[in-house]
Amino acid sequence: MQQKSVIIIGAGFAGLSAASFMAKAGYKVTVLEKHGIPGGRARQYQAQGFTFDMGPSWYWMPDVFERFFAQFGKKVADYYQLKRLDPSYSVYWQDGKMDVPANYETLKALFNSIEPDSGEQLDKFLAEAEYKYEVGINKLVHKPGRKLSEFIDWDLMTGVFKLDVFNSIKAHVAKHFKHPQLRELLEFPVLFLGALPEKTPALYSLMNYADIKGGTWYPEKGMYQIVQGMYLLAKELGVDFHFNQNVEQIVVENGVAVGVKTTVESLPSIVDSRPLTETQNLFSADVVIAGADYHHVETKLLSSSCRSYSDEYWNKRVMAPSCLLYYVGLSKKIDNIQHHTLFFDTSFDVHGAEIYTTKQWPTNPLFYVSAVSVTDPSSAPNGCENLFILIPVATGLTGDDEALRDKYFDIVVERMEQKLQQSIKPYVIYKKSYAQSNFIKDYNAFKGNAYGLANTLLQTAILKPSCKSKKVKNLFYTGQLTVPGPGVPPSLISGEVVAKEVVKAFGV
Numbered sequence: 001m002q003q004k005s006v007i008i009i010g011a012g013f014a015g016l017s018a019a020s021f022m023a024k025a026g027y028k029v030t031v032l033e034k035h036g037i038p039g040g041r042a043r044q045y046q047a048q049g050f051t052f053d054m055g056p057s058w059y060w061m062p063d064v065f066e067r068f069f070a071q072f073g074k075k076v077a078d079y080y081q082l083k084r085l086d087p088s089y090s091v092y093w094q095d096g097k098m099d100v101p102a103n104y105e106t107l108k109a110l111f112n113s114i115e116p117d118s119g120e121q122l123d124k125f126l127a128e129a130e131y132k133y134e135v136g137i138n139k140l141v142h143k144p145g146r147k148l149s150e151f152i153d154w155d156l157m158t159g160v161f162k163l164d165v166f167n168s169i170k171a172h173v174a175k176h177f178k179h180p181q182l183r184e185l186l187e188f189p190v191l192f193l194g195a196l197p198e199k200t201p202a203l204y205s206l207m208n209y210a211d212i213k214g215g216t217w218y219p220e221k222g223m224y225q226i227v228q229g230m231y232l233l234a235k236e237l238g239v240d241f242h243f244n245q246n247v248e249q250i251v252v253e254n255g256v257a258v259g260v261k262t263t264v265e266s267l268p269s270i271v272d273s274r275p276l277t278e279t280q281n282l283f284s285a286d287v288v289i290a291g292a293d294y295h296h297v298e299t300k301l302l303s304s305s306c307r308s309y310s311d312e313y314w315n316k317r318v319m320a321p322s323c324l325l326y327y328v329g330l331s332k333k334i335d336n337i338q339h340h341t342l343f344f345d346t347s348f349d350v351h352g353a354e355i356y357t358t359k360q361w362p363t364n365p366l367f368y369v370s371a372v373s374v375t376d377p378s379s380a381p382n383g384c385e386n387l388f389i390l391i392p393v394a395t396g397l398t399g400d401d402e403a404l405r406d407k408y409f410d411i412v413v414e415r416m417e418q419k420l421q422q423s424i425k426p427y428v429i430y431k432k433s434y435a436q437s438n439f440i441k442d443y444n445a446f447k448g449n450a451y452g453l454a455n456t457l458l459q460t461a462i463l464k465p466s467c468k469s470k471k472v473k474n475l476f477y478t479g480q481l482t483v484p485g486p487g488v489p490p491s492l493i494s495g496e497v498v499a500k501e502v503v504k505a506f507g508v
Contacts, residue, residue, distance in 0.1 A: 003028050004506060005285040007260050009247050012040025013488055014479040015291030016230040017495025020072060022289070023237035025499060026508045030283055031234070032245040032262055034442075038231045040291075041443060041450070042488070044224035048430045049381035050329040053224055055450075056488050057370045057388055058340070059217040060210045064137065064489035065226070068496075072233060079229025081220045083375065088216035089340035091188075092419045093181055099338065100185070102215055115179040122212075125176045125186070129209035131162055136206045141484035141493050144501050145461040146468060164202035165457060172202035184348050191366075191392060195318065195454045196352050204455065218339065218375050226488070245281065250288060250301045250475065257475045259284040287474045287502055291495075294465050294481035296444035308470040318459060320451035320486055321355050321392040322436050324400070324408055328387040329380065329430030334371060335422055337385075341369045343415060351392075359394040361404070367391045367412050384429075393436075395447040400435035409433070451487075452480030460485075467498050468505075476502055 006022050008015050011033035023029045037043060041055035065076050076082065086102035101107050108119030143150045164172060173186045187197040189207035219225040235241070245262040252258070264279040290297040295314050298307045346364045354362045373379045373386040380386040389412055413425050436448030453459050467482045469475035478498040480486040 004287070004508070005030070006287040006289060006502065007032060007283050007285040008289045008291055009260065009297070010034070010040060010291030010479070011038035011231070011241065011243075012291055012479065013042060013227070013230070013491035014494045014498075015040070015289075016227070016234055017068065017492045018289050018291060018478050018499050019234045019239045019495070020230070020237055021496050021499030022502065023234065023239050024072060025503050027287075027502075028285075029234075029237075029239045030285065031239060031241045032247055032260060032283065033241065033243050034246050034292075036243050038241070038243075039224060039227040042223060042227050044222060044227075047327075047432070048329060050327075050384070050386050050430055051222060051379045052327040052386065052388065052432075053222050053372070054325075054327075054434070056223050057372070057390075059219060059223065059226075059488075060207075061137070061214055061489040062217055063214070064492060068492045069229075069233070071496075072237070074233060076229075079232060080225035082217045083220060085216045085218055085339050085375065087338055088211070089342060090338040091181075091185060091342045092345050093184075094345045096181075097419070098181065098185070104212065107212065111182060115177065115182055118177055118179070118182060121176040125173075125205065126209055126212060128162070128164070129205040130213070132164065132203055133206040133209040135163060136203060137489075140461070141490060142497060143461060143483070144467050144497050145464055145483040146466055146501075148462055150462075164205070165460075167202040168198045169200045169202045169204055170197035172205060173197070184344055187348070188342065188344070190455075191321075191352070195456050196356050199356075199456060201455075201457050201460075216340065218372075221376065222372065222379065242281075242283075247292065247301060248280075250290075250297070250306075250472075251282070252302065252306050252472055252475075255306075255471065256473050257288045260288060287476065287506055288472075289476045289478055289498055289502065291478045293444045293446055294477050294479065295446035297477070300444070302472070306469070306471045309465060314446065317446075318454040318456055319395040319447055319449045320454050322395045322397070322439060322445075322448045323434075323450040324391040324393050324405065324436075325434040326387070326389040326405075326409055326412075327430075327432045327434070328389060328428060330385040330387065330424065330427045331383070331429045332385065332427045333373075333383060334385050334420060334424065337369070337371045337374060337420060339371060339375045341371070343367050343369065343412070343419065345415065345419060355392055355394045359396060361397060361399075362391070362393060365391045365393075365408070365411070367415075369416065395436070395449045397436055397448070400437050402433075405433040405435060446481070452485060455485050467494075467501055474506070 005028040008031045019029050043054045087099040091098045111118040190200045247262050249261040260283045262281045351366045368390045370388040417424050439445040439448045465482050467477050476498050478494045484490045
């Protein structure tokens with residue numbers, strides 16, 4: 001019998017995951033990637049002796065990564081080493097600073113020092129969150145979300161109220177804690193899920209369990225080590241990768257995808273006056289899995305008759321935030337900064353409303369800084385600091401020119417200098433910014449999104465864009481705009497989910 005074949009568009013986390021699972025199932029797997037290296041939003045680049053991870057910087061849910069590699073007879077340690085961070089991260093408020101300890105009993109004592117008996121409330125809060133984590137991560141996220149009957153599961157049906165899907169995370173946190181700093185600390189993980197805490201289901205307190213109990217970790221030499229590990233695994237399984245392949249079209253005949261057309265851009269050498277040349281390729285396969293931006297695939301790679309969703313549908317989707325990012329190299333070390341630092345020294349409510357309600361550039365934003373060189377000196381030249389700065393912003397904004405980027409850079413650096421009580425800007429020796437127009441150009445990101453669809457109740461499970469095309473028999477989708485949703489661990493799971501759906505539909 002001839003070996004079945006699959007083309008996977010995109011070598012991000014979901015694409016890499018799907019590639020390995022499809023190879024394990026016995027398929028001939030070809031991955032087509034637009035960029036010159038794997039990783040998608042999690043790419044890495046180097047400049048002036050600094051090594052920057054371009055996207056994800058938090059390593060939570062280590063059990064999900066261990067489970068992924070274990071399904072191939074491997075361990076995380078076969079590909080990279082982990083270090084648990086302590087403190088997990090720091091938070092600057094308007095009137096103080098909190099280092100969040102990795103040790104749970106120490107954290108409880110810290111809570112009690114801020115609000116009497118809140119440590120005991122934290123026990124209760126996390127006991128509920130543990131149940132949500134176990135059911136959510138081990139059951140809910142593995143559902144393909146194609147039909148309601150998938151959720152006729154005794155544990156899910158009997159535990160629907162314990163899962164708290166009809167209550168908001170804001171109300172749930174407020175039930176346990178009164179102090180505003182504790183509330184904001186427990187609400188912050190949902191900031192990137194795509195809705196205000198009052199509109200995010202309390203189910204997502206599972207993120208607090210992942211944070212506090214699961215811990216915050218760092219892969220030695222950077223987050224890109226995860227990508228390299230997954231890439232090496234896929235290569236070991238026989239996956240064939242083609243880089244610098246810009247997919248132009250999914251060729252469909254009689255409702256079946258028969259191939260994928262790409263363009264390869266060949267840049268001449270700097271001493272060659274010839275113009276850029278393009279080569280077109282056609283790849284054929286029995287199945288296509290799109291790990292690229294779902295909206296882009298539908299609207300640009302397929303004919304209108306092959307689209308599952310209308311423009312009206314897409315325009316009604318609630319998106320998770322985009323980002324304004326800075327990759328910064330300093331010629332000195334910063335005193336008293338942690339690997340992860342949240343600057344919550346302005347109004348959480350105002351910035352949240354600017355992201356999700358009024359959808360405007362923020363007036364005085366919250367922001368996050370990763371000083372990776374605090375943990376990993378190899379990421380920067382000797383005596384230097386490597387900074388990754390992130391400002392969450394609304395999707396669909398325009399005007400992210402250099403003047404605007406410089407304006408926000410000055411705002412955040414000035415606040416860092418105030419809180420850290422030391423000079424920073426005179427020591428900037430490298431700076432690169434990255435914003436919505438870059439997400440659109442590099443990743444074809446719908447409305448410049450960085451994280452995908454918001455995890456609202458009306459965009460959960462069967463209410464997300466389907467992982468299988470409604471119009472093209474052998475076209476499937478994986479990644480942050482379909483099940484289970486945004487984030488690195490969900491992307492690994494998304495690749496597994498879609499691979500199972502392909503095998504269920506087409507066998508091995």
